[in-house]
Amino acid sequence: MFKKFTKEDVHSRSNIKSSAQRGLKTKFVDQFEDLEPVIDNIIPKKSQAILIKCEDKIQLYSVENEVVLFQHFDDLIPTLKIVHKYPQCFPRVQVDRGAIKFVLSGANIMCPGLTSAGAKLPEENLEVDTIVTIYAEGKENALAVGKLVMSTDEIKSKNKGIGIELLHYLGDGLWTLSE
Template identity: 65%
Template sequence: MFKKFSAKEDIHSRANVKSSVQRALKSNLIDQFPKLDDVIDEIIPKKGQLVNIKCTDRVSLYTLDSEVVFFQHYDDPFVPTLKLVHKYPERFPSVRVDRGAIKFILSGANIMCPGLTSKGATLPEDNIPEGTVVAIFAEGKETALAVGKLTMDTDTIKSVNKGIAIEVSTHLGDGLWSLKAD
């Protein structure tokens, strides 16, 4: 999504988010990511000014102090940035890919089922439903390398073991990673 993202060309408008909308946004984030409940005021402080930046292809970036915190494509679920996932890694559902998938993910490829079911990769014991936004970690690495949305639930990924399992939304080194939304 942000492979060739350019701040000058892709950003159309900026607007401060009203406090009532900010409260609703926090509520929606907690509904989507229940583990954020006790840290949501650290992520989006009550006195902080959240800014909505509208971009090409109906992407909305939500920034705080010139740093993108979440983004959303049209009315899809909210997606945390990698920097936020690095600050609160245990707060988001996650999967682990094998070492062989790393170079493909860092070049923007989606994640195939075998990359999540082979030796070195792990899927959670509990089923995660299709459409859930997940943090993507790699075998032998401490921090997430991407964030994406499941195209099928994790039980189906284990049983089918074929096709695209996760559509990658953002990865290390893409246009969003280096964006300073001043």
């Protein structure tokens, strides 16, 4: 999604009203319940959030000169910088070592990379379209954020095809974007 993203892809910037900012925080917490205790750290009450509209119907939300989340259609998706600060707040999957170079080049994640020896899927089933953080075998921090194309149970049983659509990864245009 952000593979070739640059400042030229930004169309407009506008301040968000405080009521819309409260609504944004509520929607973000509804999507990721574990954010409840830290949402005021991510989007402080007295801060001014900025909406940045970009190509392909992507909207970035910036607080204090840092993009904290983005929206693509209805999904609110945390940036990796937020995932690194609050890793316990988001569903996580782990890919094996062999998938790392492909993920860091922007490739979608195939099922075998999620079911092999070094990979881990959560015990409980995650439904299709769930936003997940992607970690790599032997690495401490998340390397990407993606959206499940199949449920985790389906990934385990089929073990073929694309399991996760990659949305944002280390080193992409959003990661390197500065306000």
